[in-house]
Amino acid sequence: MNPLDATHSLVRDTQPAEPCSTCGSRVAGLCHRLDASALDDISADSQRFHLAAKSVLFREGDPAQRAYSIVEGVVKLSRLLPDGKQQVVGFRFAGDILGYGAGQTYPFDAETLTGGHFCRIERGRLDSLLRLYPQMERRMLDLCLRELSNTQDQLVSVGRRSAEARVASFLIGLVEAYRQRGPLPTDLPMPMTRSDIGDFLGLTLETVSRSFASFKRQKLISEPGHQTVRILDMEALLRLTEGETAGM
Amino acid sequence: MNPLDATHSLVRDTQPAEPCSTCGSRVAGLCHRLDASALDDISADSQRFHLAAKSVLFREGDPAQRAYSIVEGVVKLSRLLPDGKQQVVGFRFAGDILGYGAGQTYPFDAETLTGGHFCRIERGRLDSLLRLYPQMERRMLDLCLRELSNTQDQLVSVGRRSAEARVASFLIGLVEAYRQRGPLPTDLPMPMTRSDIGDFLGLTLETVSRSFASFKRQKLISEPGHQTVRILDMEALLRLTEGETAGM
DNA sequence: CGGGCTTTTGATATCCTTCAACTGTTGTGG
DNA sequence: CCACAACAGTTGAAGGATATCAAAAGCCCG
Structure with missing residues (x-):
């Protein structure tokens, strides 16, 4: 149960030995275990491109015309609340698929946190492919069901755990x-x-910062460089997430 | 965006004119818009039965051998946390499907809150039917994607809203x-x-009770009888959910 | 009618937010 | 290359929303 996989990482599995011939990704994507003709169809219709950090892939409410696959990089998914605050709905990594949902518009913003390579495909084309290759549709369903389960986990985490337990579960x-x-x-x-993490966990950036400080003091983690963590005591982190409820 | 639909109510739509010939349900279920032969297949394999209030349909961790459809009644879905508390993951009503997920075991407990009629089908048979009738699989995917979106809403609600805003959103x-x-x-x-509601919203039963009391004082709702609510001022409730964040 | 569960209400405790000031880091233009 | 601005992170103090603890009242069901 991965708390970060709270949503829509529709396509991923164990790593294939070879990089995908279509997009070059080494992690299993949509094309995982498809036959050659399907791969040909996809590569004919999809395009690779590069994006800098802090770019916008799409915004909440935009017509959902394309689905995206992350070849390399990290993406933040977020919703804007009526009062202007944001709820981060999840983070996405190489191999994940974005923007394939039920509605006519994207249900959240997608923004890159790092620079990276991406692959896009028109939604109409993807829909045709799904009709054409039933095992692809089956795969989407499986991954969607798994996502749902992960999102429930995140719900539990956010709803009933203390601040430190949430940060531990994020790590x-x-x-x-x-x-x-x-x-x-x-x-x-x-x-x-810290702000992104806070918006993901339903905490303020200060509380996240304090939790990190506390973990470092207890030697559960260290931060050897900028935007880098090292886990020193996984067991202790696990214990934190398991034991604690909000306990206010 | 229905906060109660946080999970796995895989099958539902607008109401059909006629009750389903298979299970007698008046709300759209799995069989929604299926052709006659599919309906025959399903009715051949599914069984109707009745259950009293507070019965267990299945438990978290049980091998997921059957899927259930609610013909009539209300079901509570919950997970047990390591420390013994429960997180209610959603409530399900007539027309919803339970127990069709990605894993080999059920990811939560399902327990009736009211007595009611149910329909069950062996998972293996359902899988075959999905393979046999691709439009059924497509429907599952759509509903799953919608569920995912609803669960994200619930996540936002639980993560960033004040107690009263959460209770309003529940109502x-x-x-x-x-x-x-x-x-x-x-x-x-x-x-x-109140305890069920609290476990759903990430609040204590006392806080839920106080919110209800406050709403009644403000004449937003009334409780004309046992286990019954009447909404008196929907607009005010909506305003509560929209405006407020946790605001601690 | 009585026992147990649900609900209400009050008093107190506490975790987290809020507000604020300061420090460190990154990136940019002179 | 350095100075400076903008941003990210840290830390402290205070206040508030909600949890916790407790007790009593209401309500079903046997």
Whole structure:
């Protein structure tokens, strides 16, 4: 149960041995285990492109004309609340698919946190492909169901856990996200700001900062460089998420 | 965006004119807009049964051998947290489908709040039907995607709203749930306890009780009978959910 | 009628937010 | 290359929303 996978990371699985011939991604994407003709169809219709950090892929409310796949980079998904605050709905990594939803418009903003490579496909074309290749549709359903389960986990986390437990669960989620994508480095890139994390967990940036400070004091983590975390005591973090409820 | 639809109410839509020939349900279920042969297949494999209030349909962790459809009644979905508290993950009503998920086991408990009629089908049979009738699978995907979006809404609600805003959003969700199922009665059945509601919203039962008391004082709602609410000022409730953030 | 569950209400405790000031970091233009 | 502005992060103090603890009242159901 990965708290970071709260939404719409529709396509991902174990890593394939070879990079995808279409988009060059090394992590399993939409095209995971498709036959050659399907791959040809997709590559004919999809385009690769590069984006700098802090670029907007799409905005909440925009007509959902394309689906995107992350080849490399990190994306933040967020919703704007009526009062101007934002709720971060999830973070997405290489191999994830964005913007394929039920509605006619995107239900959230998608913004890059790092620079990276992306792949886009027209929604109409993707829909045709789904009709053409039933196993692709089946895969979408499976991944959607899994997402739903993950989002429920996030709901539990945000609804009933203390601040430190939430931050711990965020860190564990980060580890999980990287573990699913290849060998786990000791130093994990963490391109999101305290504010991003707070908006994801339903906390203020100050509270997030204090939790990080506390974890560092207890030697559960360290920050060896800018936008980098190292997990020193995974067990303790796990214990934090398991034991604690909001306990106010 | 219905906060109560936070999860897995995989199958529902506008009301069909006629009750479903298979299960007698008047609300659109899995069989919505299926052709006759599919309906025959389903009715051959599914069984109707009745259950009293506070019965268990299935438990978190049980092997997910069957999917259930609610013909009539209200069901509570919940997860047990490591420390023994429960997180209510959603409430389900007539027409909703339960227990069709990605995993091998059910991800939550399902427990009836009222007595009611249900329909069950073996998962293996349902899977075959999905393969047999692609439009059914497509429908599952659409509904799953919509669920995902609803769960994100619930996440926003729980993460960033004040106690009263959450309770207001629960009430609005209740209204929405009934509205989707037919003509809206002025007195809404509300079979869940304050504790259930609190566990759903990430609040204590006392806080829920105080919010209800406050709403009654302000004449936004009344409780004309046991387990019954009447909405007196919908606009005010909506204003509550829109305006407020946690604002601590 | 009585026992247990649900709900209400009050008093107190506490976690987290808010407000504020300061420090560190990044990036940019002179 | 340095200075400076903008942004990100840290830390402290105070206040407030909600949890916790407690007790009593209301309400079903046996």
